[in-house]
Amino acid sequence: MDFLNAFVALSNFVLIPAIAYGSQLALGALGVTLVYGILRFSNFAHGDTMAFGTMVAILATWGLQAAGVTLGPLPTALLAIPVGILGCAALVLATDRLVYRFYRAQKAVPVILVIVSMGVMFIYNGITRFIIGPDDQAFADGARFLINARQFREMTGLAEPLAIRSTQAITLVTALIVVAALFWFLNRTKTGKSMRAYSDNEDLALLSGIDPERVVRVTWIIVAGLATIAGVLYGLDKTYKPFTYFQLLLPIFAAAIVGGLGSPLGAIAGGFVIAFSEVGLTYAWKKVLTYLLPGPLEPDGLVQLLATDYKFAVSFMILVIVLLFRPTGLFRGKSV
Amino acid sequence: MGLGMSDPLHDDRGNRDRSITNPAGQGAPLPGHRGRARPAPGGPFLIGDAMTGGYGRGADILHGCTIAVDRGEIAVIVGPNGAGKSTAMKAVFGMLSLREGAVRLDGEDISALSPQDRVKKGMGFVPQTSNIFTSLSVEENLEMGAFIRDDDIRETMEQVFDLFPILREKRRQPAGELSGGQRQQVAVGRALMTKPKVLMLDEPTAGVSPIVMDELFDRIIEVARSGLPVLMVEQNARQALEIADKGYVLVQGRNAHTGTGRDLLADPDVRRSFLGG
Numbered sequence: 001m002d003f004l005n006a007f008v009a010l011s012n013f014v015l016i017p018a019i020a021y022g023s024q025l026a027l028g029a030l031g032v033t034l035v036y037g038i039l040r041f042s043n044f045a046h047g048d049t050m051a052f053g054t055m056v057a058i059l060a061t062w063g064l065q066a067a068g069v070t071l072g073p074l075p076t077a078l079l080a081i082p083v084g085i086l087g088c089a090a091l092v093l094a095t096d097r098l099v100y101r102f103y104r105a106q107k108a109v110p111v112i113l114v115i116v117s118m119g120v121m122f123i124y125n126g127i128t129r130f131i132i133g134p135d136d137q138a139f140a141d142g143a144r145f146l147i148n149a150r151q152f153r154e155m156t157g158l159a160e161p162l163a164i165r166s167t168q169a170i171t172l173v174t175a176l177i178v179v180a181a182l183f184w185f186l187n188r189t190k191t192g193k194s195m196r197a198y199s200d201n202e203d204l205a206l207l208s209g210i211d212p213e214r215v216v217r218v219t220w221i222i223v224a225g226l227a228t229i230a231g232v233l234y235g236l237d238k239t240y241k242p243f244t245y246f247q248l249l250l251p252i253f254a255a256a257i258v259g260g261l262g263s264p265l266g267a268i269a270g271g272f273v274i275a276f277s278e279v280g281l282t283y284a285w286k287k288v289l290t291y292l293l294p295g296p297l298e299p300d301g302l303v304q305l306l307a308t309d310y311k312f313a314v315s316f317m318i319l320v321i322v323l324l325f326r327p328t329g330l331f332r333g334k335s336v
Numbered sequence: 337m338g339l340g341m342s343d344p345l346h347d348d349r350g351n352r353d354r355s356i357t358n359p360a361g362q363g364a365p366l367p368g369h370r371g372r373a374r375p376a377p378g379g380p381f382l383i384g385d386a387m388t389g390g391y392g393r394g395a396d397i398l399h400g401c402t403i404a405v406d407r408g409e410i411a412v413i414v415g416p417n418g419a420g421k422s423t424a425m426k427a428v429f430g431m432l433s434l435r436e437g438a439v440r441l442d443g444e445d446i447s448a449l450s451p452q453d454r455v456k457k458g459m460g461f462v463p464q465t466s467n468i469f470t471s472l473s474v475e476e477n478l479e480m481g482a483f484i485r486d487d488d489i490r491e492t493m494e495q496v497f498d499l500f501p502i503l504r505e506k507r508r509q510p511a512g513e514l515s516g517g518q519r520q521q522v523a524v525g526r527a528l529m530t531k532p533k534v535l536m537l538d539e540p541t542a543g544v545s546p547i548v549m550d551e552l553f554d555r556i557i558e559v560a561r562s563g564l565p566v567l568m569v570e571q572n573a574r575q576a577l578e579i580a581d582k583g584y585v586l587v588q589g590r591n592a593h594t595g596t597g598r599d600l601l602a603d604p605d606v607r608r609s610f611l612g613g
Contacts, residue, residue, distance in 0.1 A: 042356040107365045110357035190483070194474070197480045200469040202363030207463070208526070209455055209484030212363075257355055283416040325356070 001158075005289035008152075008160040013287075018272070018279040020032065020168040020237055023175035026271030027230035028248060029255035030182065030264055031223045037199040037262040038219045039100070041113035046252065048124035051245035052091055053228030054235050055132045057084025058139045063161070073166070077232050078174075084232060086185045089224035091127075095120055096220055104216070121246075137240045142166065147273065163191040167236040178229055180267060182222070186264065191218055243321060247312070254315035258322050260329025269330055274315055283309045361466075363390075367433040369446020370463035376440045380404040381565055382534045384428040387437035387522065396435065397423045397590045405534065405565045405582065410556065412580035414573040416610065419570045420589035422464060422538050428567070429461050429536060430454050441601065442533060456484060460532030464539045464569075467523035470512025473501050477511050477522050481529030487531065496525040499555060524555070533561060537568040553579055574611055577601050585610060 002289060003087055027051060035043040043049075060080035075106050145151075146169045149161030185193040198205040198215040206212060231245060238244075255274045261268025284302035293299075306313065322329060351357050383404035392398040397420045400606030405411035413421045426432055428439055430451045438447045446457055455461070469477050480498060497504035498581040500521040506514060513520050520532075520540055527535060540556070541549040549572065557579055558568045570576030577583050585606055593606050600606050 040360075040362055103345065106345050109348060110362070111349075111351040111353070112345055112357055114356045161562040163442050176475060190479070193476055193479060194483060196367055197469045197472060199361060199474075201361045201466055201473045204463070204466060204469060204479070206363060206366075206452055207455060208480045208482070209452060209530070253355075261355070262358065316562040327354075 002291045003264050005158055006288045007158040008158055008162050009287050009291065012160065012162045014276075014279050014283050016164060016168055017203070018275045020171045021279065022272035023171050023229050024237065024271075025251055025255045025275055026214045026268040027175055027178060027233070027250075028252040029267035029271050030179070031226040031230070031260065032256045032266040033225070033259070033262055033264060033313040034223055034253055038195055039104075039113070039216065040109040040262075041117060043223075044114065044117045044249065044251065045095075045124055045248035046223075047225070047246045048121050048128065048242075049088060049092060050227040050231035051128045051242045053084045053088030054240055054245070055084075055128050055223060055242075056087030056133065056234070057081055057232045058061055058137055058240060060084065060251060061139045067145075071142060073237055074170070075098030075140050075142045075167070076143075076320030077236055078170070079306055081229060084228040085225045088228045089123070089221045092220045093217065094226050096216065101213075102218075125242070125246065132242070133241055137200055137235075139240065140167065140236050148293055165237070167233070171233045174229060174233060178226070182226075183264065185222075195219060202320075208302055250312055251275075251315045254319045258318055258329055260331040263329065263331040266329050266331030273330075274318060277318055278311050278314045281305045281314050283313050320321065354605070366431060366451060367392075370450055370453075373446045373449060373453075374442040376441060376445040377443045379440060382428070382439075382441050382567065383487045384424065384439050384582045385437050387424065387427045387434050387439070389427060389432055389434040389436070390423075391432050392557050394413075396589070398427055398434075400437070400591075401427075401586065401589055402437075402591055403428060403567065403584055405567045407565055408560060409581040410566045410579055411582040411584065412576045413567070413569045413584045413586060414610075415586035415592070416574055418588075419586040421586055423535055423589070424584075424586060425567065425569050426539055429459060432577045434602055440583065441502075453534075455530060458530075458533030460489045460527035460530055462527045462535075462537045462540060468511045468519055468526065471510060473508050474514070474522055475512050477508040477526050477570075481526035484530060492529055492531060496528055499528075499558065500525055517544045517552065520548075520552060521555070522543060524559075524598050525554075528559070529572075534565045534567065537566065539569050539571055541570065541572060549575065574601070 026279055028046065032043060035041065056082045057077055059276050060083035061077045064079060071079055099116060100113065103116060143166050144163040146163065146166045149163045152162040156254050186196060194205065194210045195215050195218065197208065200214060202212065251274050255270035256267050257272030258273050259268065283306065284304040286299050286303050287329050289303055385402055386400045387398050388396055388400055401420065401424050403413060403424055413420050413424055423432065427434060430449055434447060434605055438445055440446065441457055442461065446454055449457065469480060472480065478493050479489065482492065487579040503521055503525060506518065511519060514522065524537065524540065541552055544552065553575065554592065556566055568576065577597040577600050583595060583597045584591060585593040585600060593600055593603060
C-alpha cells in the first residue's frame with residue numbers, strides 16, 4: 001500500500017506534469033532542430049514565434065467563444081490552432097522573404113543568421129506585446145480534469161490523490177499525433193526527403209533539381225505549425241504570457257542540443273530529459289520518500305534539491321554537462 | 337572562403353560554435369545566370385567551345401579551351417595538376433561564368449542556362465567531392481536523383497541496380513556508411529536517375545583502390561556503350577586514355593593536345609611531358 005501511494009504521489013507531482021511539459025518542449029525543440037538542420041542556424045526567435053502563433057490562436061479562440069462555438073469538454077483553442085498556424089506561417093514566411101532570404105542568397109555564414117534571428121526576436125516580441133499586451137491571458141475552457149483527486153480516491157481507496165488535467169492528456173495525444181505525422185512526412189514523402197537531402201548537401205540538392213526556396217518555405221510552414229501547437233498546448237496547460245514564451249527558449253534549446261542538434265528523434269528525447277530533470281530536481285521528495293523508507297530513515301526536510309525559482313538553472317547545467325561529455329548529443333546530431 | 341574582414345557576411349569569426357551554427361552541407365555561391373537556350377544546330381552532341389573564364393570576378397583559368405563529346409563516346413580530360421581540368425568541366429556545366437565561348441548541347445546553345453536548368457536539359461553531373469547524400473539511404477539517393485521526374489522511376493532504378501548490383505543489396509543503408517568505391521557508384525547512379533543525355537564525371541576514381549578503379553572504368557564503358565556519351569576528368573591519365581575515344585590534354589587552361597585516346601598514348605610529346613616516358 002505504501003509503495004502504491006508513493007507511486008501515485010510520484011505520478012501526480014512528477015511523472016504526469018513532466019510528460020506534459022516534456023511533450024511541449026519536444027515540439028518546441030523539433031522546430032528549433034528543423035531550422036538548424038535546414039536553414040543552418042539556431043533560431044533565437046523561436047520562443048517569440050511560439051508566442052505569436054499562440055496569440056493568433058487565442059484571438060481566434062475568443063472569437064469562437066464570443067460566437068458561441070465550443071468543443072464541449074475539449075478546449076475551444078484546439079479549433080483555433082489552424083488559424084494560429086496560418087497566422088504564424090504568414091509571419092515567418094514574410095520574415096523569410098524580407099530578412100533571411102537576403103542573407104541566404106549571398107550564402108552568408110550561419111552566425112550572421114543567428115544574430116539576424118535575434119533582431120527578428122525583438123521585432124516579434126514587440127508585435128506580440130503591441131497586439132495582445134504583456135499580461136497573462138486566460139483562454140482555456142472545457143472540462144478541467146480527466147480524473148480529479150476525489151474521484152481517484154473514491155475509485156481506488158488510496159490515501160494519495162491523483163489528478164490528471166484534461167490539458168495534460170490533450171498535450172500528450174496531440175504531441176504523439178504531430179510527431180508521427182512529422183516523421184512520416186520527413187521519411188516517406190518526396191518533399192520530406194528533399195528537405196533531408198537539402199539539409200545534407202545543398203549543392204547536390206540543387207544539382208538534383210530540388211528547388212531550395214521551396215524547401216525553405218515548406219520548412220518555415222512546418223516550423224510555424226510546430227511552434228503554434230507547442231505554444232497553445234503550453235498555454236492551455238499553464239498560462240499564456242509573452243515573456244514566459246521568450247524564457248522557454250532556454251529549455252527548448254537545451255532539449256535540442258541534449259538530443260543532438262539536427263536530429264528530430266533527439267529533439268523529442270531531449271525535451272523529456274530536460275522536463276524530467278527540471279520537475280524532478282525542483283520537486284520536494286519528502287512525501288514519496290516517507291512512503292518508501294522505513295521509519296528511522298524518513299527525511300526531516302523537504303528533500304527539494306532546488307527551489308522552483310531556479311528551474312532554469314537545470315537546463316543550463318544539463319547543457320554544460322552534455323557539451324562537455326557528449327557534444328553530439330544523445331542521438332548524434334551534428335557535433336556541437 | 338578567405339575573403340577576410342572586408343566581407344562580414346563571409347567572415348568565419350564566431351562561426352565555429354556548432355551549438356548555434358551549422359555550416360555542414362551549406363552550398364557555394366553559383367553564378368546567377370538565368371537565360372534561355374537558343375537553337376544552334378550542327379556540331380558535336382556536347383561542346384564547350386573556345387571557353388574563356390574563371391570563378392566569380394577572379395582571374396581567367398580557362399583560355400579558349402574546347403571540349404566536346406559525341407554520342408556513344410567517352411571523352412576524357414587529362415592534364416597536370418592545376419591545368420584547369422575540373423574547371424573546364426564545371427564551365428561546361430555552368431558553374432562559372434564564361435567571358436567568351438559557348439556551350440552547346442544537342443543542337444541548342446545553353447551558355448546562358450544555370451546548372452539546374454542544364455540538368456533539366458539532360459546533363460547528368462557527378463561532382464568530385466560531396467557527391468552523395470550521406471545521411472540518406474542508397475535508395476533515397478537515387479530517388480533524389482530523379483527528383484525532377486514525375487513519371488515512374490522504378491525501371492530506371494532497376495537499370496542502375498543492374499549496373500551496380502552491390503547497390504541493390506545495400507539499398508536501405510545510409511550512403512555515408514558505404515566504402516569509397518560504393519559511394520562513387522551511388523554518385524554515378526544518382527546522376528543516371530534523371531535519364532541524362534550526357535554523363536559528366538569529375539574524377540570518379542579519386543581516392544579509390546586500383547582494383548575498384550578498374551571496376552568503375554568497366555562500368556563507365558558499359559554506360560557509354562549503351563549510347564550515353566560520357567565526359568570525364570581523370571587524374572589517372574594512362575588508364576583513362578586507354579578507354580577514351582577522345583582525349584583532351586589541358587595545360588594551364590589551354591588545349592595542349594587533342595586526339596583519340598590511342599593517338600595521345602602513342603604521341604611522344606604527350607608521353608614525355610605528361611605520362612612520364
